[in-house]
Amino acid sequence: MTAALLFAQVEKVATPKLDWAATAPLLILCGAALLLLLISSLTTSRPARGTYAVITVLASAFAIGTAGVLWARVTDAERGAFTTAAGALTVDGFSVFFIVVISLGIALSALLADDYLRRENLDGPELYVLMLLSGAGGIVMAMANDLIVVFLGLETLSIALYVMAGFNRRRAESRESAMKYFVLGAFSSAFLLYGIAFIYGATGSTNLGDIAGFLNANTLEHTGLLLGGFALLLVGFGFKASAVPFHVWTPDVYQGAPTPVTAFMASASKAAAFAALLRVFVSTFAEYRLDWQPLIWGIAVLTLVVGSVLAIVQTDVKRMMAYSSISHAGFILVGVQAATAQGVSAALFYVLSYTFMIVGTFGVATLVSGKGDEHHGLEAYRGLSRRRPGLALTFTVFLLAQAGVPLTSGFLAKFYVIGAAVDAHSYALALIAMLSSVVSAFLYLRIVVAMYMTDEEGAEPGPRVRVPLGAGVALGLAVAFTVVVGILPQQVVHWADRAIPVVLASGR
Amino acid sequence: MNVPEWWYLVLSAVLFSLGALGLLIRRNPLVMFMCVELMLNAVNLTFVTFSRSLNDIGGQVVVFFVLVVAAAEVTVGLGIIVSILRRKPGTTADDLSLLKG
Numbered sequence: 272m273t274a275a276l277l278f279a280q281v282e283k284v285a286t287p288k289l290d291w292a293a294t295a296p297l298l299i300l301c302g303a304a305l306l307l308l309l310i311s312s313l314t315t316s317r318p319a320r321g322t323y324a325v326i327t328v329l330a331s332a333f334a335i336g337t338a339g340v341l342w343a344r345v346t347d348a349e350r351g352a353f354t355t356a357a358g359a360l361t362v363d364g365f366s367v368f369f370i371v372v373i374s375l376g377i378a379l380s381a382l383l384a385d386d387y388l389r390r391e392n393l394d395g396p397e398l399y400v401l402m403l404l405s406g407a408g409g410i411v412m413a414m415a416n417d418l419i420v421v422f423l424g425l426e427t428l429s430i431a432l433y434v435m436a437g438f439n440r441r442r443a444e445s446r447e448s449a450m451k452y453f454v455l456g457a458f459s460s461a462f463l464l465y466g467i468a469f470i471y472g473a474t475g476s477t478n479l480g481d482i483a484g485f486l487n488a489n490t491l492e493h494t495g496l497l498l499g500g501f502a503l504l505l506v507g508f509g510f511k512a513s514a515v516p517f518h519v520w521t522p523d524v525y526q527g528a529p530t531p532v533t534a535f536m537a538s539a540s541k542a543a544a545f546a547a548l549l550r551v552f553v554s555t556f557a558e559y560r561l562d563w564q565p566l567i568w569g570i571a572v573l574t575l576v577v578g579s580v581l582a583i584v585q586t587d588v589k590r591m592m593a594y595s596s597i598s599h600a601g602f603i604l605v606g607v608q609a610a611t612a613q614g615v616s617a618a619l620f621y622v623l624s625y626t627f628m629i630v631g632t633f634g635v636a637t638l639v640s641g642k643g644d645e646h647h648g649l650e651a652y653r654g655l656s657r658r659r660p661g662l663a664l665t666f667t668v669f670l671l672a673q674a675g676v677p678l679t680s681g682f683l684a685k686f687y688v689i690g691a692a693v694d695a696h697s698y699a700l701a702l703i704a705m706l707s708s709v710v711s712a713f714l715y716l717r718i719v720v721a722m723y724m725t726d727e728e729g730a731e732p733g734p735r736v737r738v739p740l741g742a743g744v745a746l747g748l749a750v751a752f753t754v755v756v757g758i759l760p761q762q763v764v765h766w767a768d769r770a771i772p773v774v775l776a777s778g779r
Numbered sequence: 780m781n782v783p784e785w786w787y788l789v790l791s792a793v794l795f796s797l798g799a800l801g802l803l804i805r806r807n808p809l810v811m812f813m814c815v816e817l818m819l820n821a822v823n824l825t826f827v828t829f830s831r832s833l834n835d836i837g838g839q840v841v842v843f844f845v846l847v848v849a850a851a852e853v854t855v856g857l858g859i860i861v862s863i864l865r866r867k868p869g870t871t872a873d874d875l876s877l878l879k880g
Contacts, residue, residue, distance in 0.1 A: 419841050426848045430855050437859055443866070447875045449859045454811055454872075457852055458802055461818035464845065465795060468822050471838055472829040523878040 287357030293341060294355065296334040296370045297407050297414075300377070303330030304403040307396040317394075324385035324741055327399040331378035331406075338370040352773045354416050358478055361416040361550075365772035368619055369413035369546045372626055376539030377406040379630040379745045383637050384531035386739035390642055391439060391529070398438055402535055405431035409543030413550070416775065418467040418477040421547050425463065425511065428543055429456050432536060436528040439644065448527025455510070455520045463507025469500030479555045480776035486558045494562070501563045504551065505570070511544035512600050515573040522585075525593035526647070530640060533589065534633035537596045538626040545603055545622055553610050554772045560610050567608045572703055574601030579711035588639075589647045591714060592632055595673055598711050599625050605704050606688040609695035612771050617687035619767040624680035624756060628672045631749030635666040638736055655722040659736050663722045665746050670715040672753045675708050679757040687764075787828040794821035806871040808860045812853075819849050 291298075307323055345352050345363050352363030360366075381399055388394045408427025415421040433456060437449025471477050473496040474485045491497060506517060513521040525533045552563055578598025585591040603625070606618030639655065639662075640646050656663040672681035685708060692701040738746075756763050798818035802811050823842045830838025863870055 419844055423844060423848065426851070430851055433855050433859060437862065440862055444877050446859070446863050446866070447877050450808065450863055450875055451878075453856050453859050454802070454808075454815075457812075457815040457856065458799070458818075461795075461798070461815060461822065464819065464822045465825065467841075468825040468829065468838075471826065471841075472833075475833045475835060477837060477841065527878045 287359075288355070290353070290355035290362070292337070292344075293353075293360070293362040295337040296341075296374065297410055299330055299334045299337065300374075300403045300407040300410070303327065304400045304407075307400050307403075311396040320389065321385055321741065323396045323399045324381050327381040327403060328378045330403060331374040331381070334374040335371050338367045338374070341370075342367045346769055352775060354480070354775045358480065358776075359417050359420050360411075360414040361479075361773070361775055362414065363773045363775075364766075364770035365546070365550065365619075366410075366414040368623075368766065368770035369542060370410050372542045372623055373406050373409045373413070373539045376535055376542065376626055376630065377402055379627075379634070379749065380531050380535035380538070382741040382745035383534055383630070383634045384529075385741035387529065387531050387637055387644075391644065393439060398435060398529075398532070401431040401435050401438075405435065405535070406539050409539050409546075412543045413546035415547065415550070416479050418470060418479065418482075418551070421551065422460070422464060422467060424543070425507070425547070426460060428540060429460065429511075432456075432532075432540060435532045435535070436524055438532060439529045442527075442644065444527040445529060448524045451520055451527075452524045459507050459510035459517065462503050462510075466500045466503025466505075466507060469496050469503060473497040473500060478776075479551065480774050483555045483557070483774045484776050486556070494559075497559070498562055501552075501556065501559070502566065505563070505566055508544050508548040508551075509570060512541055512548065512603075513597050514570050514600050514604060515577040515597065516570075518574070518577070518597050518600075521597055522590045522593040525596070526587060526589045530589070530633055530637040530644060533593075534630045534637070537592075537629045537633065541596070541600065542622050542626060545607070545618065548607060549615055549618060550772045550774075553607060553615055554774045557610070564608060564610060567604055568697070568700060571601050571604035571608050571700060574598065574604060575703055575707040576601075579707040579714070582711060582714045583717075586649055587647050588649060588652065588718065589633075589636055591718070592629070592636065595711060595714065596629060598707060599629070599673070601707065602685060602688050602704060605692050605697075605700055608697060608700060609688075609691040611691060611695050612768075613694055614688070614691040615771050616764070616767040617684075617691040619770055620687050620760075620764060621684040623763060623767070624672070624684045624753065627749040627752040628669050628681055631665070631669040631746055631753070632673065634742055634746050634749065635662060635669065638662065638738060638742055641736070649718065649721050652718060652721045653725045655736070659738070662736060662738060662746075665750050666722065667719050668750050668753055670719055672757070674712040674715040677757075678754070680753045680760070680763075681757070683757060683760050784828055784832045787824060791821040791824040791828070794818075794824070806873055808863070808870065808872060811872065812856055812860065815852075815856075816849060819845060 354361050405428050408424045411424030433453040436452045437446050439445035474482045509517040578594050582591050582594030603618050603621050606614045639651050672679035675682045675685040689701045795818050798814045801814035826838040826841050
């Protein structure tokens with residue numbers, strides 16, 4: 272009798288329906304992480320060199336492949352976007368776009384990490400496992416249709432990143448950067464969570480679809496709680512995107528972390544932060560646009576100015592690039608601030624081109640730094656054009672793209688976000704963005720000059736620079752994307768245009 | 780005795796601020812870490828209070844997620860702290876000053 276009762280109760284538990292095809296990219300990345308751990312614990316001898324990196328790259332490629340299948344499904348006019356896992360995840364063009372961006376970040380960083388780990392005597396599967404899981408967290412953030420899922424994704428992304436920052440445990444700098452990142456990261460996620468609590472208190476739900484529905488249907492008598500929630504959420508996202516004034520960790524952590532990890536942090540982690548920011552603010556809180564736009568405006572201006580001005584006074588190239596990545600965050604925020612479909616699509620184009628530029632930049636830094644990950648000063652780049660003409664040319668392409676020189680994807684990315692700001696009548700912001708891009712051009716040219724225009728014959732040559740296969744492939748891909756998209760952007764623009772986030776009510 | 784709901788909200792705001800202040804003021808890594816936990820638990824109290832006033836179970840479910848995440852953070856955070864303290868016992872946050880510029 273009791274058994275029958277128990278059985279009857281068990282049968283009533285409804286499990287949410289999961290669309291396996293929609294979650295396939297996530298499952299592939301997590302599965303590959305488990306596979307790596309399994310291989311390393313079952314094999315007694317060390318596997319052939321590069322095995323772990325190849326598996327990581329293959330997993331990312333598979334994830335991109337399944338994303339391509341999903342893309343055909345969500346952009347089909349008859350089927351369109353949908354939610355899965357009881358309204359916890361949205362599958363739309365936006366999710367698929369970020370699955371591709373983050374998987375690319377994983378694959379390129381894994382290619383850079385391959386030789387780095389052997390060089391630093393840290394070879395093993397752990398960094399790849401953490402990278403795959405962290406990337407899966409980022410994808411969850413981009414797909415999330417619920418603020419709590421955003422939080423879970425953010426924590427999966429961050430907790431793995433804390434360990435990755437301290438991965439080179441023999442270097443004091445690496446340990447220190449892990450500690451700093453951890454303390455400040457935990458601090459900012461507490462703020463994010465408090466913001467979620469405020470939004471929940473104001474709207475009665477954490478589901479983005481329900482929140483948007485509630486805000487459209489009702490006029491709040493007291494908006495204090497909601498606006499407080501906006502501010503706290505912005506602290507949390509601003510921290511991950513390293514927007515000023517939440518950027519203080521960025522230079523220290525970017526400098527101290529192993530360089531391939533920095534590449535991953537600057538590409539995948541920042542992309543995930545912007546994915547969550549765009550979905551939560553631009554689409555869910557669209558009704559309250561006039562309340563949060565001024566906040567983003569202020570943050571964007573600060574980020575642009577501080578990022579480009581402080582970059583100039585640095586002497587360490589990794590630190591310079593950290594500040595330059597801060598100013599790039601400012602440009603993406605210019606697109607977010609516009610809060611129009613054009614602004615979102617410009618921000619998406621920026622995120623994709625930025626991913627290739629920044630991974631390439633830190634890839635060159637990985638190679639030039641030499642054994643011990645030490646040579647990051649400007650002097651290590653002096654005369655690189657004579658020692659390694661190809662590498663110097665590659666780095667020049669990335670630097671010019673970051674500066675926004677025409678015929679590179681960086682120019683078009685800046686052009687589109689500024690165009691979106693002008694069309695949204697944010698003229699002052701567009702002007703500040705253009706001026707800050709002029710200021711930061713000085714920084715990039717300084718490195719180019721150091722590489723090409725040093726003729727002191729007696730000066731001691733910098734460390735010998737080797738270009739291993741994996742890193743070479745990653746750099747080649749990044750250069751190819753930067754130049755080809757700089758000349759023929761139509762296809763990528765077309766994708767970005769169709770990847771505007773949609774807000775769907777949960778299918779309850 | 781019936782305690783009004785906003786008392787709980789004020790209490791959690793006070794606890795959250797104490798945690799944030801403690802993190803900014805204290806220099807011992809372990810104490811800073813405890814301050815983060817205090818902030819997270821203050822948020823949990825907010826969630827439970829709202830859950831009760833909205834008569835919605837969702838807010839209480841959130842607390843479970845937060846507890847799990849906090850536990851995972853503890854694991855990683857303690858690992859990082861131990862790896863630093865093992866090299867140099869008695870390290871404070873002020874000693875971590877290799878990276879600057």
